[in-house]
Amino acid sequence: MRAHNESHLLLCVCLFLFSFSSHMSSTGPFSCRLNRQFNLNGLHKFGDVILGGIFEINFFSVFSEHFTSEPKDPICYGFDPVGFRQAQTMAFAVDEINRNSKLLPNISLGYSLYDSCGQLGISFRAALSMISGRGEPFQLNESCYGNPPVLGIVGDTSSTRTIAVSSIVSLYRVPMVSYFATCSCLSDRRRFPSFFRTIPSDAFQVRAMLQILRRFGWTWVGLLISDEDYGRHAARSFQSDLAKSGGGCLAYLEVLPWVNDVAELQRIVGIMKKSTSRVVIVFAHPSNMLNLMEEVVKQNVTGLQWIASEAWSAAKVLHTPSYMPFLAGTLGIAIRRGEIPGLRDFLLTIHPDNDILSSKDNNLVKQFWEHIFRCKFVSAGMEVEGQTQERLCTGNEVLRNIETGFLDLSNLRPEYNVYKAVYALAHALHDLLQCVPGSGPFKGQSCGSLQGLEPWQISYYLQRVNFTTDFGDQVSFDENGDALPIYDVMNWMWLPDGSTEVNNVGEVKEMASKIIYLLLDEDKIFWNFESKKPPKSVCSESCPPGTRMARKKGEPVCCFDCIPCSEGKVSNETDSTECTSCPEYFWSNSQRDHCVPKSMEFLSYMEPLGISLTTASLSGTLLCIIVLGIFTRHRTTPVVRANNSELSFLILLSLKLCFLCSLLFIGQPRLWTCQFRHAAFGISFVLCISCILVKTMVVLAVFRATKPGGGSSLKWFGAMQQRGTVVFLTLIQAAICTTWLVSSSPTPHENTEYYNDRIIVECVVGSTVGFGVLLGYIGLLAILSFLLAFLARNLPDNFNEAKFITFSTLVFCAVWIAFIPAYINSPGKYADAVEVFAILASSFGLLLALFGPKCYIILLKPEKNTKKALMGRGTQR
Template sequence: RFNFRGFRWMKTMIHTIKEINERKDILPNHTLGYQIFDNCYTISKTMETAFTFLTGQEEYQPNFRNSTGKYLVGIIGAGGSLLSVAASRILELYHMPQVGYTSSCPILSDKFQFPSYLRTIPSDKIQSEAMVTLIKHFGWVWVGAIAADDDFGKYGLVCYLKGLKFTTHDGRRIQWNMNGDLESGYYDILNRQIDNAGEIAFVKVGEYKFQKSKFELVLPKNSMIFWNTESSMLPDSVCTKLCPPGTRKRIRQGQPICCFDCIPCADGYVSEKPGQRECDACGEDDWSNAQKSKCVSKEVEFLAYEEALGFTLVILSIFGALVVLAVTVVYVIHRHTPLVKANDQELSFLIQMSLVITVLSSMLFIGKPLNWSCMARQVTLALGFCLCLSSILGKTISLFFAYRISKSKTRLISIHPITRKLIVLICVLGEISVCSAYLLLEPPRMYKDIEPQNVKIIFECNEGSIEFLCSIFGFDVLLALLCFLTTFVARQLPDNYYEGKCITFAMLVFFIVWISFVPAYLSTKGKFKVAVEIFAILASSYGLLGCIFLPKCFIILLRPKRNTEETVGGRVPTVDRSIQLTSASVSSELNNTTVSTVLDE
């Protein structure tokens, strides 16, 4: 069977040799000739031909002359990689140059095995890369490869060319690298189509260009590519479609690498790009969205002013402060009445101001915690209660002495009024000292409560030293206990002697609130934990305000006829029933250095 393809190659070679001989810029002063043999596309015939070239047909010792007697300077061929390899293994023994024109097998680039072999066709490595680039361009991963079961099909398509370079008649620049491969060129990308005459035609739809260090796939957008599919659209060639964002690939054991399962990312992990092998972990301040395709900022939790709970607590705090200030105004306006005079006006004013501090200190617990607010809120609360309870203690000590006076028939020495103020001062200074040490040594700090599987960041205050915190509030508890004990001892004062009974009841409310607070506080978390503490602050403050001052304000404003010396006073049950004692007289007498009792002898 006549090989028209090989015949065309032969005519091309003859034309090329003729052109080289006619040109003066290529091999000047040399004339090339040629002798053509047919290897019949068999290895045995190719090797025979190689020996014929080397021996001059008759001899088996190489004399590097052909049958015409001319010197043999090189061999062109053969027409296939396998044949060129076979011939080259013989020719290389004698360093005979060999130029291939269709042999593209990458093995021929190995200069250790084929040091004298050159070719005018690119190595199939570049063709393979062009095919892979084209496959990637269309997104195909499930691809079958067909290759011959010989040296040509076992090797890919490889490399580069050897120092020699020239320009062809059509302006193309030909250059070889050190491996004897072409250094630059291109492949036509052909598409099998049916032409207008109904014949099969191969239409050029693009190119794959290669240079020394650059590769480019050129597929114009207006290329008319025919796809032989039912839809005439680009076919899918995948075992498994690309995993969408939010999932990761899990390779199926025992199957090709392009066959995999798409597994959703775990909480806190995302895959933003399609086809990711692994999911990426979000930062500590971020969390995965519902689709697991993007890291988003975690929800931040703290008791905010804007939310209903925070706004309600702010209103209650402000309202409490306004009520206390209203009580203060009432006391100032009616400061000369018996009921107000009988209750140590200076200490009453200190109690009222301390209650303003405590109810307003609850607002420091609302809003996003900051270092300064964490440091201020517990200290302000502790100092406010210390001032309040130490002032109440000054009153209860007066009641205690009043009770002792009523029980004795002798003249008792009372504490000086300034002493009660000193008690308040000493208690407050002691509390300030502990609070200062607390803030200097182990102050509270804002911190973010971030749990690995938590979609929220809870902004809280780390209270620092628990020992210091227990000390400052423990001192307040001690003051409250002393207030309760002293008023409890003096509970037998007259029924219309309001001070002792009011303070006793106020301390009971105070203890009930804070005892209930402990389990509720320990069982909650986040902003509700803060809300529980604010409720306790407001409840205890409202309790002190309501029990100590509202009954007196009720008499002052609504029952002014009862605000008299006679009504405020009363008979005290004593050992000697003749002793008379009024709250006004007790307060008046206790404002002096000594207190006298009226004795009927």
């Protein structure tokens, strides 16, 4: 809360050591005495064991500024009834323990409570007095080491003074339990080996605030700190924890000046006004906030959500009508509020006449009574200057001062920590006295005793204290001397009548397992916004699933762009920093938020291309059936019988098989379809081309037979020879297909190389040589047929079927020559489509070129379908 000044600490330690060495050299090694007596305001009570306390009961002090004579004791003024109540809380706790028969039975506790007056030097004097005696000469052992009168100190109020005092008392291992010092630097066990505290450190205060930020999704916040170590320690801790958690970043970090520096405050408020951050966290004191709020009001900076540190979360000085339009709805961290039964009755017994001690020790009680009987007023003629005077309060005013100030126990926060600190020391002493000799924790398994009690022995047991207060809070200390931290979460509610009410809306605490729990009743929170809902405070909106965060160069990590994941990558979390690649057989969906199985692509019966090719295949098959029917019906006519009608029927049958085998290329490839499709295609086409080749050879043989001496050529082209030739040529293709299927059979394959987003299911030919031989054999027969037909193209008209054969084989060759480059360059299903198209195109070419003219004569020119007409076509022109 209040941090230390290293230069002050070093100076005080040096002064102390110098004073101590001078004292030893002057008095000799066998007697010890104080160099001078400190006259301090305090409260004292005798007992078997004395506990010390340091409290800020007066705000101000005056020191002697001249060194021509012995300096006088400082004069303290500015009485603080709250600080006095804290000291009385310790007195009450000691009195309550003395009346407890279970805790420290047969032992009476006493106390020495001192007023620090808010000054480091006075706190030093008080600490030195408590660890070395109350100022009277005393004799220790030969080495000037002995048991100090005070075995534990409760205090101090300020972190700065606590750091300095603890540095001194730690030299003697005197335990010091603070109820108000929050600087996280005090958790350093090497520097402060005997320091403990019942208030959470600033480190936990920062973690508690981060929990609130996460609860409402505030990642873009501004941070204001006071210009001292308290603020700077808090800022370092906040930045460190913020970076570790990755839950947000700072829009700005500014230091509030201690004095009312108008120019600096204008600059800071101007930054706040321009910033897009809607949340402002402030680690500062009420005085800093007063200066800041004056400038906030002037520049009319509204729409901010303030997060208050413990130092000002309950500061009533800020609850003014002029500040509430800006500060209403503030969320703050406050010291845990507790209840102390019986404290009110104890405070009512405070009276100078009831104090059995000397008048010097009774000074603070007198100050208290003087304070409650003083009332301030503005005299006539002094309104402009605002100066005030004092008068004696009336009876009702005295009662009001007591009830609304000193006896208002509805908000016991530092007092509750004082109460726990006293009980922690009492429990440590109780555990020490319960030790059984021979099983103790000290050297030789010894135990501590009341007669030879050492402060470090109390520190040992204080480290292991574990008890629960009547209010239900567990009190124990970790390895750094910090108690189990707990804070109340406060909310500033602006009531319709203009007043302010600070409500407890939850708590945040850390368990022994280091897990932080935030319990918040959001329905009770007052939000000072038109929506009556928590504001949004982010530099960049969260990146939804399917995108990744891309940091903006030169800007805080909370400022980023949301970049959609590329194809094949996904992010299924909000604010993902990277996109993850999908597994091999998966691909990203359109939203890029999860992976889906890749679609299987093949030439399907359900797609337009597949439907078109299927229709063409079935149409060609049907056309073959129709032509076959026509030829069967007119099988006795000259056109059908000319040039071996049996071969014509065989050609029609093979063409029908060609049309049908194209269906094997459509649909998802299976093992049997991959193996059967090329075999069926190759054999069907060889059967067809073989018939055409034989038919062509027959035409040439018949022409030669018409010439003298050429009749012997017909005996090689009889019906049996024609059939045998067709079968032989077809069996060669069947042997090629069988060898191919046995040696390296085509198989279905899921190809992921063509496309990233889908799988191409295709038939791998297995052996490229086998596939090439199959096509080459068909091509060889086709070329041979074409050459023979081309040679016979100019035969007499009665043998001019060679012209149709020439044209049909020319179409066939042209189609398959074009097929090869198209097939090679077509990926996936389009390769199958190209092959099907080649099969259909060549089949239709053969069908129409060979049988189209004959069907035309049979159906439309029956007068030409006679032997006379057919023979007359050979007449020379």
